[in-house]
Amino acid sequence: MTSRELTAHAAALSASLGVEVLASDRLDEALTHPSASSRARPDNQRLEFLGDRVLGLVISEAVFDRFPDAPEGRLAPRFNALVRKETCAEVAESLGLGPMLRLGRSEALGGGRKRPAVLGDAMEALIAAIYLDSGMDAARAAILAAWGGRIDAAARTRADAKTAAQEWAQARGLAPPTYVELARSGPDHAPVFTIAARMEDGTEATAEAPSKRAAQQAAAQSLLNLLESRG
Incomplete structure (x- = not known):
């Protein structure tokens, strides 16, 4: 540079x-x-x-x-x-x-x-x-x-995005989101997990975090934002 x-x-x-x-x-x-x-x-x-x-x-x-x-x-x-x-x-x-x-x-x-x-x-x-x-x-x-x-x-921001996403789906007669680990990177003492939150129609959002739980919550929040933006 x-x-x-x-x-x-x-x-x-x-x-x-x-x-x-x-x-x-x-x-x-x-x-x-x-x-x-x-x-x-x-x-x-x-x-x-x-x-x-x-x-x-x-x-x-x-x-x-x-x-x-x-x-x-x-x-x-x-x-x-x-x-x-x-x-x-x-x-x-x-x-x-x-x-x-x-x-x-x-x-x-x-x-x-x-x-x-x-x-x-x-x-x-x-x-x-x-x-x-x-x-x-x-x-x-x-x-x-x-x-x-x-x-x-x-x-x-919801305290528990996974619960909020599940409630959103249930209110519409849909199956709750599923969570899939796409990748894990970084050293053992500082891992980074990449998680996808998916709806049965293929709608998906991904997130990264230092733990599976945090990555799931972040992915759920991103998915919820996406779903709600569609009305």
């Missing part, structure tokens, strides 16, 4: 977030997928680790403040819906992050710029870059700007 390209990416992100994003080495690192890394060019995984924690703190504060009367049992599912990898990927896509990424040739040809896992990691890495370059206030402002109305929309 040339310095001109990095400067252009920083300017575009600054305009989208309303926060100055520096054309720094950290931004360059945040936009570098492991498939394009080398000894001289670190990938974004360390930044992703930090950004995940910064995101968690900011979203925790936002949910805590936005819903002052909600008990912990109702705050948790809202928080989870906002910080899951799929949501991070959606935010990254809304910022146009995919075309900015430095990917290896095979990853790029394989559609890596649109893969939720790639986009989600890059979004969290970007948060870390802003945090390290400009501080917590800038990172908080960037997150709140990027997540926007999603925080308010989290008020509609």
Whole structure:
């Protein structure tokens, strides 16, 4: 990535977030997928680790403040819906992050710029870059700007999406959704499960999470959103 390209990416992100994003080495690192890394060019995984924690703190504060009367049992599912990898990927896509990424040739040809896992990691890495370059206030402002109305929309998130999806189907005389494990990746100590939630008519939604249960819940919520959007 040339310095001109990095400067252009920083300017575009600054305009989208309303926060100055520096054309720094950290931004360059945040936009570098492991498939394009080398000894001289670190990938974004360390930044992703930090950004995940910064995101968690900011979203925790936002949910805590936005819903002052909600008990912990109702705050948790809202928080989870906002910080899951799929949501991070959606935010990254809304910022146009995919075309900015430095990917290896095979990853790029394989559609890596649109893969939720790639986009989600890059979004969290970007948060870390802003945090390290400009501080917590800038990172908080960037997150709140990027997540926007999603925080308010989290008020509609169900505590148990699988139950809600089953009730939706039963109310219409349909069989409940089935859940199929499509893939498991990552090391044993940090697995990532990909689960599909399927209706008998072939309608399907997928999600990734660190546990089967969380992936099933996320897939159920995505399926429910899809079903309800159809009326």
